[in-house]
Amino acid sequence: MLLHGRTARVALPVAAVVGTVLSSVNQAAVIASGHTTAGTWIRVGVNYLVPFLVSSYGYLTARRLRSALLEPRVERRVVCAPPRERVAAGR
Numbered sequence: 001m002l003l004h005g006r007t008a009r010v011a012l013p014v015a016a017v018v019g020t021v022l023s024s025v026n027q028a029a030v031i032a033s034g035h036t037t038a039g040t041w042i043r044v045g046v047n048y049l050v051p052f053l054v055s056s057y058g059y060l061t062a063r064r065l066r067s068a069l070l071e072p073r074v075e076r077r078v079v080c081a082p083p084r085e086r087v088a089a090g091r
Contacts, residue, residue, distance in 0.1 A: 011055040019048030 023044045030040050 007056050007059055010059045011052050014055040015048050015052035018051035019044075022047040022051075 026047065027040055027044055030036055031044075
């Protein structure tokens with residue numbers, strides 16, 4: 001559900017912008033110096049992954065809440081058994 005349809009169209013641009021800003025702030029010096037390691041690229045990947053997941057979660061939560069608010073409410077009644085008749089045995 002995260003990589004299909006509207007969710008991806010909303011989350012990917014957010015992840016691209018936020019991930020680029022985070023990577024620029026946190027890893028630009030290491031990348032520019034040429035001293036990158038596998039750990040550097042994992043951090044860059046996480047800089048893109050986390051905003052994507054947060055944006056997807058926010059979008060899906062908002063969509064679920066919106067659909068719950070727009071659905072007609074069905075009134076549910078609890079059906080109870082009729083009260084027992086009291087036996088006229090002195091009561």
